[in-house]
Amino acid sequence: MSFLFLGFFTGLSLILALGAQNIFVMEQGLKKQYIFLVCLICSISDLILIFIGIFLFEYFRNLFTSNIELIFNISLFIFLIYFIFTKLRFKYSDLNINLDKKEISFKSVFVKTLGFTYLNPHVYSDTVFFLGNFSKNFLISQKYLFGIGASIASFLFFFSLGYLFKFSSKYLKSIKVWKTINLFIIVFMGALSIFVLNDILNFI
Numbered sequence: 651m652s653f654l655f656l657g658f659f660t661g662l663s664l665i666l667a668l669g670a671q672n673i674f675v676m677e678q679g680l681k682k683q684y685i686f687l688v689c690l691i692c693s694i695s696d697l698i699l700i701f702i703g704i705f706l707f708e709y710f711r712n713l714f715t716s717n718i719e720l721i722f723n724i725s726l727f728i729f730l731i732y733f734i735f736t737k738l739r740f741k742y743s744d745l746n747i748n749l750d751k752k753e754i755s756f757k758s759v760f761v762k763t764l765g766f767t768y769l770n771p772h773v774y775s776d777t778v779f780f781l782g783n784f785s786k787n788f789l790i791s792q793k794y795l796f797g798i799g800a801s802i803a804s805f806l807f808f809f810s811l812g813y814l815f816k817f818s819s820k821y822l823k824s825i826k827v828w829k830t831i832n833l834f835i836i837v838f839m840g841a842l843s844i845f846v847l848n849d850i851l852n853f854i
């Protein structure tokens with residue numbers, strides 16, 4: 651069960667960010683337009699990409715030599731440090747939400763949501779590479795629990811984001827709220843980076 655919670659909090663830390671996809675979900679919540687559709691597409695897409703990442707690394711695990719695994723661990727550590735660095739340097743003044751409530755079609759929202767999801771390079775580095783790489787040495791049952799936990803985090807996050815912005819926008823647009831969220835992410839990812847660094851030191 652601990653791997654379920656590890657997957658949940660790791661997945662949550664990766665998607666709790668003010669990126670283009672999340673801002674689009676926030677905008678649809680504020681506009682009250684196709685919220686369920688947008689949240690569902692984002693959540694299912696995350697689930698698919700999470701398990702692609704996990705089982706992609708499982709497939710190639712037998713090809714890993716100790717040197718290759720060390721390289722992957724170092725790249726994972728660098729990714730974590732960069733991720734934390736971007737959180738520390740985030741400019742909250744860049745939080746720009748479009749409140750133009752012009753009519754938009756089902757097809758347009760569908761295509762836009764897919765675009766914000768699959769044309770976003772961060773979704774592949776965060777979801778596929780990071781979660782897959784981080785779980786590469788887990789047992790197969792642990793990988794399932796880890797992936798399910800991360801997927802639950804995505805469903806919970808996107809639906810909460812969309813519908814909370816529909817009903818509580820004045821609170822969630824507060825810079826103080828997002829600073830608190832970023833602090834949680836920095837602390838959690840800092841703890842994970844120490845765990846990965848310890849693995850690297852054990853190789854050397």
